[in-house]
Amino acid sequence: MTTDDHVYLTLAEGDHEAEARWAYGTGFADPLLGVDTTVPPDVDGADLSLYCQLLGDDALILAQRLIEWCTKAPELEEEVALANLGLDLLGQARLLLSRAGQADGTGRTEDDFAYWRAEHEFRNVRLVELDNGDFAFSIARLLLFATARRALYQRLAAASPDPVLAAVAARGVKELAYHQEYAAAWTVRLGDGTAYSAARMQAGLDAVWPLLDELFTAHEAELRLGLDPAELREPVLAELAAVLAEAELTVPTAGPLARIGGKAGREGVHTEALGPLLAELQSVAREHPGATW
Amino acid sequence: MVSTLAARHAAEIAGAVPDPELPMLTLADLGVLSEVEQDGAAVTAWLTPTYSGCPAVAEMAADVELRLRAAGFTEVRVRLRLDPPWSTDLITPAGRAKLAAAGIAPPGPSSPGLLQLGRTRLAVDCPQCGSADTEELSRFGSTACKALWRCRACREPFERMKEI
Numbered sequence: 001m002t003t004d005d006h007v008y009l010t011l012a013e014g015d016h017e018a019e020a021r022w023a024y025g026t027g028f029a030d031p032l033l034g035v036d037t038t039v040p041p042d043v044d045g046a047d048l049s050l051y052c053q054l055l056g057d058d059a060l061i062l063a064q065r066l067i068e069w070c071t072k073a074p075e076l077e078e079e080v081a082l083a084n085l086g087l088d089l090l091g092q093a094r095l096l097l098s099r100a101g102q103a104d105g106t107g108r109t110e111d112d113f114a115y116w117r118a119e120h121e122f123r124n125v126r127l128v129e130l131d132n133g134d135f136a137f138s139i140a141r142l143l144l145f146a147t148a149r150r151a152l153y154q155r156l157a158a159a160s161p162d163p164v165l166a167a168v169a170a171r172g173v174k175e176l177a178y179h180q181e182y183a184a185a186w187t188v189r190l191g192d193g194t195a196y197s198a199a200r201m202q203a204g205l206d207a208v209w210p211l212l213d214e215l216f217t218a219h220e221a222e223l224r225l226g227l228d229p230a231e232l233r234e235p236v237l238a239e240l241a242a243v244l245a246e247a248e249l250t251v252p253t254a255g256p257l258a259r260i261g262g263k264a265g266r267e268g269v270h271t272e273a274l275g276p277l278l279a280e281l282q283s284v285a286r287e288h289p290g291a292t293w
Numbered sequence: 294m295v296s297t298l299a300a301r302h303a304a305e306i307a308g309a310v311p312d313p314e315l316p317m318l319t320l321a322d323l324g325v326l327s328e329v330e331q332d333g334a335a336v337t338a339w340l341t342p343t344y345s346g347c348p349a350v351a352e353m354a355a356d357v358e359l360r361l362r363a364a365g366f367t368e369v370r371v372r373l374r375l376d377p378p379w380s381t382d383l384i385t386p387a388g389r390a391k392l393a394a395a396g397i398a399p400p401g402p403s404s405p406g407l408l409q410l411g412r413t414r415l416a417v418d419c420p421q422c423g424s425a426d427t428e429e430l431s432r433f434g435s436t437a438c439k440a441l442w443r444c445r446a447c448r449e450p451f452e453r454m455k456e457i
Binding site: 031033035080081084085088089090095164168175182 | 339342344345346347350354370371372373374375376377378379380403430431432433434435437441455457
């Protein structure tokens with residue numbers, strides 16, 4: 001093998017022109033590098049930006065929760081799986097938050113959104129920020145989120161008012177199919193397992209179910225873009241019911257978690273779980289502002 | 294798309310860049326290189342990223358640029374193309390043969406991804422011994438694009454590229 005055949009050997013040879021690839025902020029880190037990012041004339045840039053933040057924050061915060069399973073999952077295979085799912089969501093978050101900064105003309109980067117906003121500026125649903133709980137809780141949460149997000153991406157891929165968002169969704173929908181499949185398979189395995197595993201899985205489902213409704217509750221920016229997540233409610237509930245039937249689990253009947261003064265995650269009103277998560281997520285960037293590595 | 298001799302030359306150079314995580318495959322084998330435009334000494338290479346979170350994209354872009362510059366193109370741009378999204382269906386027959394030769398079972402046709410709940414079983418041949426008596430150990434492996442399998446006939450574990 002000549003050095004020319006292998007990218008890592010080429011690197012090891014100390015090609016000086018190659019040094020740029022090790023540095024962040026060289027342009028190659030832009031997940032929308034060279035993509036036509038013109039906002040369509042009939043789309044309000046501020047609304048589009050906000051909508052991308054809603055979806056991007058969901059993905060970013062759940063990615064962080066999934067990655068927390070590293071070194072703690074029941075089996076190595078599950079640890080690898082959960083980290084892989086987190087990586088997919090992190091990739092989606094990077095694209096969505098980059099799009100958010102372009103759409104409103106502020107030029108904010110993905111890092112500006114992830115590291116330099118305060119808790120009340122995050123727009124994620126409360127479902128994704130809750131502590132991981134036990135494995136069943138995390139699987140139940142993933143099942144709800146992946147089923148709803150896959151349905152949403154399917155719609156966006158076909159009918160997004162923004163072509164960049166449509167492209168992000170078209171790719172994401174394939175990834176979410178694996179996430180949903182993974183969560184559904186574990187739900188069935190635990191639900192249709194022993195009495196003990198079924199009880200734990202049911203408890204996980206019961207705990208996350210009141211947070212499902214927020215995924216179907218529209219933010220005003222969504223409605224102005226002609227998108228209403230309430231349309232997802234019926235198909236998503238039908239898919240979830242099919243999985244729970246297969247798992248011999250009961251569809252929970254608890255109503256939605258109360259909003260605070262009419263507000264919830266989309267309006268920046270969160271549970272106490274988000275603060276500590278953000279403190280960890282943002283600590284290095286805030287300790288060393290502007291650092292590159 | 295590729296109209297001139299120089300453009301064809303540029304496309305060959307860019308297409309020959311190895312994938313950082315599957316170095317037996319080139320970007321042309323993977324279908325990641327979607328188009329090369331050339332105008333005099335200026336070249337623009339369009340790449341279609343694979344997974345949303347694939348960390349190899351930056352490596353690919355850097356490598357394409359380096360190689361084109363080394364070949365004498367002075368003005369090189371690498372651009373990402375998100376639409377249409379990448380699919381394993383874009384992997385060429387040559388790419389599939391290289392994967393199998395490296396012990397990685399190539400992907401089947403990409404499906405709409407309906408919820409299976411374990412009801413259907415994929416038929417995957419062992420890339421080592423060719424047996425169809427194989428089983429999935431984990432849907433997720435060393436990289437986002439691969440799953441971990443085992444052959445019941447020769448008892449060897451192997452990786453399989455997932456359809457997407």
